[in-house]
Amino acid sequence: MTLRIYNTLSRKKEDFQTIKPGKVGIYLCGPTVYKHAHIGHMVGPVIIDTIARYLKYNGYEVKFVNNITDIDDKLIHRAAELNTTVEKLAAEMTQDYFDNLEIMGVDTITEFPKATDYIEEMQNMIQALIENGHAYPLEGDVYFSAEADKNYGCLSGRKIEEMIAGTRVEANDKKKNPADFALWKKSRPGEPAWDSPWGPGRPGWHIECSTMSRKLLGDSFDIHGGGLDLMFPHHENERAQSECCTGKKYVRYWVHNGLMQASDAPGKVGGQHDRHGDVVADQEAQEANKLAGSKGAASVKELFAIHPAEIVRLFLLSTHYRSPIAFSDENIQEAAKGIEGFYRFFETFERITGISFYDLPSSEDRDQSVSLEGTPSEYFQQLSELQQRFLEAMDDDFNTGGAIGNLFELRSTLNALIHSHNLDGEGKEDQALVEALKTGACLLKELSNLLGVFRKPCKKDQEADDGLANQLMELVLEIRKEARESKNWDIADKIREGLAACQITVEDRPEGSLWRRG
């Protein structure tokens, strides 16, 4: 089975083939660092991180670039609002972004270029575009001439004439053609500015990506990611600039992720776009729903205070990356209930084998995958089949939702082995079966790690280790144990119910009682 990937450019799935054998260059449009990231900003990184993991697993060497836009109008406005400098604000928000990526388990990004570090290269590219007739300076600005690119519109599927006919392009502009866009913007007094052949100014929005990707990945590279909302105008313009400058095909596969929707956002979308609805209110509602505006979108950190990041990650991956995903506490909680079964399994596994699931060896290479032969043969056959189905799903345009389904089935298979041979009891003396269980657990680790989850103990589990709570629980469970031994069920049940009210679940097992939060 070969890897297939949906390409926005062709609007269909294509066989994946890299430009350089064995190597993959990926560019993902990163954030403008003017405010704290919200969960929607994590979708792209999580998805591309998962793709990068999968490509590495398949033997590719991956170079993954994620830019930081640290100069932009929004940044200038926000810094003024907060009475700080653009540099300070950008530095702070960049750190916030890095923190969030770490918490989300995104660690495959190899470079984080900052726009302000590439001003000179951008100017060179702009100059080249002017020289070959694709751009023109005008009163301190420089514009790209959309008409000069005969392919303009090929990525987003639109035509210049139609866009102009749409009349929402402002006509009063001094630009030659309304579809033209700024490569360089003249600065006003007090704004951050760099010297240039066209006067002091700052780069336009799109040019940084063209410049930095070229510098770090070359004139042509394999995968370009970003949110669907960036397809136009950002990616279209980026593509046009780059191709007009280099004369080469810019990107092989354009990967656009669907946008997250706040399903419990204030102001439901009316669906009366072209009727007599209140257009302004409607737009606001859409904005809120998309999570892109400041309205109603909690920062990632606020979110992680409520939900473990790993669960959020799995929630993001439970639906296909190109589909929109409805984000709400309720939906995450529902997903969490299913995912927690994995943590129960890890506990059981450790009880049986004395080994932490997280310490198991697991292959990061498809060719060195865990060997799935042995007895019980039926069990191993199931493992093998689940592995195959998991990989087939991933091969099919990174169908993480389908892959996760197989992960759940794999868990059931392992639990069934434990159950049918009583491995969590006397059966654990059977070394061969315990080994079989370990093999299955290694497979689970190998596959789940591809999705970037279950790599280290979840924060929630670690919290349960705090000293005072442990001491208190030890005492309470000791008292309860005595009550149970004298068959004083009323007391025993009262304690358990009381703990349940404190969000503590007690589990009575033959060898003693366990407890956990939630």
Add this chain to the structure above:
RNA sequence: GGCGCCGUAGCCAAGUGGUCUAAGGCGGUGGAUUGCAAAUCCAUUAUUCCCCGGUUCGAAUCCGGGCGGCGCCUCCA
């Protein structure tokens, strides 16, 4: 007005021409286990894939029409 996406069980969600009498999760139901629970296991929960036509030996999957939801066209991950 232009371009595009989507509509699968109570809910979330895979599957996009035959293996589909449609994965998986949540929820529900019955059973095993348990003092009772919890956890786990087993069974069960859509004869059907928004509606209507068509293509085909065969469609949830392709085509046409309708209805409903949404995105982009303007800063946006």
